[in-house]
Amino acid sequence: MIIAETERLLISGFSLEDAPFFLKLANTPNWLKYIGDRNLKTVKDAEAYLTNGTIKSYTDFGFGNYKLQYKQDNKIIGSCGLIKREQLNDVELGFAFLPEFEGKGFGYEASTAVIDAAKNEFHLKKLTAIILPINTNSIKLINKLGFTYEKRVKPFEDDQELLLFAKTL
DSSP: OEEEEOSSEEEEEOOGGGHHHHHHHTTSHHIIIIIOOOOOOSHHHHHHHIIIIIIHHHHHHSOOEEEEEETTTTEEEEEEEEEOOTTSSSEEEEEEEOGGGTTSSHHHHHHHHHHHHHHHTSOOSEEEEEEOTTOHHHHHHHHHTTOEEEEEEOOSTTOOOEEEEEEEO
16 A cells, blocks of 8 residues: 655555564664664564554554655655554654665655645545654754644653644644
8 A cells, every 4th residue: 555656766655565664673772772672672562662653653543653664775764654543633744764765865855745635535634743853864854844843742651851843624
């Protein structure tokens, strides 16, 4: 299920076949630092995470987190998508990349396409993004995408304060 295509990327739904990639992504230094340890240690762990989160979201909401394939060689390089969390009122834009693909414009390229799908295919009226205050690269990207800072929030049990940004679609 391809939801968007950009100049360099195919954006499509994750499947259980993508569990080995997802395991690698969820254990990259920046994922662990900025998103958090999801305790994914095996491919089976990643399959369960995808089944109970990402793939379930496609069924429950019609959207979710998507894999990003580099069209040049079909390599999966990251994820970008729409996440509905019970702790937040609005749908969240999220993204993550393998280290060698960070800082190359893929975040902006993928996010722009996902935001367009959020508005035109999924008919969302607003998106949010929650970011650790120390994650300056994600803050720069979210600002470039037209999100504006709204407030500080502590949506999760870890009591960590996050910055909440929002964009009206």
